[in-house]
Amino acid sequence: MDKNNTPVQKLGRISSNYIFMKREDMIPYSFGGNKARKAMLFFEEIVRGGYNCIVTYGSSHSNHCRVIANMAASRKLSCYIIQPDEASDMTFNSRMTELFGAHMEKVPVKDVHDTIEQRLRELKQQGKKPYFIPGGGHGDIGTQAYVLCYEEIREYEEKHDTRFGYIFLASGTGTTQAGLVCGQLLYGDERKIAGISIARKNPYGKEVIAESIRSYLSLKGFMLSEEVLQSRLIFLDDYTEDGYGMCSSGIFETIKSVMTDYGIPLDSTYTGKAFWGMKQYIVQKNIAEENILFIHTGGTPLYFHDIDRL
Numbered sequence: 093m094d095k096n097n098t099p100v101q102k103l104g105r106i107s108s109n110y111i112f113m114k115r116e117d118m119i120p121y122s123f124g125g126n127k128a129r130k131a132m133l134f135f136e137e138i139v140r141g142g143y144n145c146i147v148t149y150g151s152s153h154s155n156h157c158r159v160i161a162n163m164a165a166s167r168k169l170s171c172y173i174i175q176p177d178e179a180s181d182m183t184f185n186s187r188m189t190e191l192f193g194a195h196m197e198k199v200p201v202k203d204v205h206d207t208i209e210q211r212l213r214e215l216k217q218q219g220k221k222p223y224f225i226p227g228g229g230h231g232d233i234g235t236q237a238y239v240l241c242y243e244e245i246r247e248y249e250e251k252h253d254t255r256f257g258y259i260f261l262a263s264g265t266g267t268t269q270a271g272l273v274c275g276q277l278l279y280g281d282e283r284k285i286a287g288i289s290i291a292r293k294n295p296y297g298k299e300v301i302a303e304s305i306r307s308y309l310s311l312k313g314f315m316l317s318e319e320v321l322q323s324r325l326i327f328l329d330d331y332t333e334d335g336y337g338m339c340s341s342g343i344f345e346t347i348k349s350v351m352t353d354y355g356i357p358l359d360s361t362y363t364g365k366a367f368w369g370m371k372q373y374i375v376q377k378n379i380a381e382e383n384i385l386f387i388h389t390g391g392t393p394l395y396f397h398d399i400d401r402l
């Protein structure tokens with residue numbers, strides 16, 4: 093396949109900084125986003141290993157579940173999705189996931205783990221070969237996807253003779269951030285990569301990302317001191333509001349203005365929350381005279397979920 097880097101777009105200024113956006117939402121598959129980038133690598137593994145069905149999990153807001161269900165359907169593989177009851181309000185993502193014929197099972201969040209184990213066991217007993225994808229496309233394969241994205245960012249910088257001093261993004265499981273930081277470490281680049289947490293708090297949120305980075309780099313045989321690792325980890329938990337999917341009027345204002353000014357849809361669960369958090373952080377930390385890259389991690393169907401509240 094041809095290498096098609098996602099576009100980088102120059103937006104406006106925040107204080108004396110120039111804001112750029114890398115449009116991962118423009119990945120040409122199922123509304124794009126970081127879950128599409130990760131899923132393409134997972135499916136390479138699935139094809140290579142001859143797996144014939146897929147098990148994964150996520151909430152009804154999950155972009156991951158929509159993309160996986162779509163890819164599974166297009167390859168005629170059956171797909172089993174376990175969904176926590178607590179986050180099962182209907183969204184365009186969950187409606188599409190159903191449309192793709194995924195087997196959806198809602199269970200209390202405490203039973204998600206056991207249900208997955210049970211489903212995998214049953215499928216094997218039926219003579220099938222199931223492949224399990226962790227929620228959100230977490231794991232070394234997901235991390236690898238964002239090392240490749242990091243390389244695209246470096247290519248852009250080289251081609252346009254520019255440099256991003258900061259990279260901001262919405263962080264959930266932290267896999268996307270882990271991949272970008274692994275890229276930074278592998279190339280020895282000086283810059284700040286800041287994940288705006290959309291739900292998790294520290295120290296847990298940060299530790300999960302650290303673990304993803306250790307896992308990936310040890311796989312690559314790259315030696316890393318704990319000190320360097322910790323110095324590269326910026327996971328900001330000040331902008332989570334009251335948790336996953338929760339948001340305030342400031343976030344809706346941000347979504348409305350980014351759509352109005354640039355024609356770019358954000359959503360209140362992920363990218364809108366992160367863009368809003370980034371804006372505050374830049375001002376609070378007096379960041380000045382920098383080129384700043386915001387990664388648009390996708391989630392376009394969720395924009396429509398929010399529209400009545402804009």
Ligand SMILES: *Cc1c(COP(=O)(O)O)cnc(C)c1O
Binds near residue numbers: 125154262264267362
């Ligand atoms: C899943 C998701 C994220 C978070 O990605 P992680 O790799 O889990 O941190 C951010 N933005 C969007 C739109 C997502 O769907």
